[in-house]
Amino acid sequence: MSCCGPAPDFDGMDEVSRLVSTKLAAFLRTLRDNGFAVGLAEGQDAAVLMTAGYAERPGLLRSALKHLFSARKSDWEKFDGLFDAFWLGKRVRSRSKAAGSAKAANNPSLKSLQHAAERAGNDAATDQIPSADGSDSDRGGEGRMEGASRADNLAEVDFRKLADPEQVAQAHQAAADLARIMRTRLTRRDLARRRGYRLDLRRTIHRNISHGGVPISLIRRQRKEKPLRLVVLLDASGSMSMYTGVFLRFIHGVLDEFREAEAFLFHTRLAHVSDAMKERDASRALDRLSVMAQGAGGGTRIGESLQTFNRWHAARVIHSRTCVMIVSDGYETGDAALLGREMAALARRCRRIVWLNPMAGWQGYAPEAAGIKAALPHVDLYAPAHTLQSLTALEPYLARL
């Protein structure tokens, strides 16, 4: 921004200010590492502030830089801690630790994600479980993820066994198909309105000057259709870990194809993972994800996670054309009544709630866990999701929204 006074001239500065600007540059780097979107213009403005006398009072400088560098509430909240740590040498407050992964590593299923990403290169996919009936290829895209038989040792679950290239490709394909079908539907709707329903007076008058102002050829406008928004809430708790992998891939595909999609992950807590999932490269996305999600292992608090979602995210990510997709087995270790209440609140807000339960595909499974019982009355579609086929089967339903 050139309007903000002269840019500081590096050569013309004395030793002290050169030191300050080096330090400032280092601070900017720290901020960028912590997810702040800080550009050159902001750096220059910060230098202007420093020379305008703000540097003499740390409290004032902190508040000034906070306004300048923050761009959203999360930045706003962690800025003070980062500033103190960098400039005043204090310990970083706990809430600004989000960038670190200390807690994430405690979660068994997420830990395995991280490990999987680390070992991605040097480990052969020996523990791939073949489908029981072993006829994936001729059943066209319904490869089954039968991980349940190995559910005995959660801590040792290797994510990579769900990362078999063929199955990943199929998951991506299922998501891509879903997105493509929706796109064609939206286009069709747009075409039907091609004639428009509102007069564009400005263009009409302009066009008809030569007719002496008599509006002979009318120009109209049409409204743009808003695409459907898909919000996915994925249960990443231990009991789901066999399915987490493939659903993460699926969500990655969905975020890729839908212009409007948001993803959240929950176990004992809720984490917004859209940004991490928007990484083009799937394994890097998963890597970022395991770093981002914080929360200790042990149980699933679906109710509390939903409460967090309703309270902090719902207003932003849900509009009237939103479908919320919850992927969970419904084993609530928290308060099932709370889950029921929050589901009711969520149902009021959004267009549809789809609950995908991998266990529902098992033979002899009945939704008897307290959590799923409390949630079911508010769910519009309850479907099994243990195979890619069952995911594909959702297409027509979502397309009808």
Place this chain on the structure above:
Amino acid sequence: MKNREEIAERLAASGYIADAELSTAISLMHLLRRPLLLEGEAGVGKTEVAKALANAHATELIRLQCYEGLDQSAALYEWNYQRQLLSIQAHRGEDADRVEDHIFSERYLLERPLLAAIRRATPPVLLIDEIDRADDEFEAFLLELLSDFQVSIPELGTVKATAIPHVVLTSNGTRELSDALRRRCLYHYVDYPDVDREARIIMARVSGASTSLALQIARMVESIRKEELRKVPGVAETLDWAAALVGLDIGNLQDAPDAVHETMMCLLKTHEDKARLTREVTARLLGKVA
């Protein structure tokens, strides 16, 4: 208006009690000439900031309320079609090019808020309210306007800003704003005021509220905010409630628990919240206020 103490004072004089951080933000806004983006829950007084700022500058407040589908003709400029049509009729038979030049001149241009804001002699305060309700395309357009402060009107040419307005944007978070817009702006998160500041706000806004009553109200509201409510009461609701209590001639909340409970409708805006704050709960909260 350079230092923040002066800004805080001038804002207070126009009825807005700002905290130190907000005053800093406003002083930066002047120093760096960046727009200020205010985020926060509904009802914490984001819009009031702009109003008070205009008041403090003794300048005009130009407000653009955003909504889904807001377009250039509602935000920037529009031609006065009725007059244009009349004029075309009046000049019937003349050269079409000349008529065109005539009707697309300044005289037939209707200013909308954004154009008005950059064509004033003295810099006004431009409030772009609830920017998150407008769509992405409008946001992109706004970004361009906010960096160049000039507008091109195809029929007329480029209009350059005569004065750079003080721009305040507010957002409720119904939609995630683009990073580009966020980066362009100074950011301030407006939180619910603390008890002390809220009491001062009540005293500044509600005539007839004594210091002790204002403090009681502020404490009460603070503890109500801590209850699990669907719709947490904002500052506007607090002021309504304070005005109601003053209107009912209540000087001390402890003396009139029934009236306190009955006037809660000023604060609680959903059926669930109303059901949650029963008489017993109100009494319990009142006990803590003392």
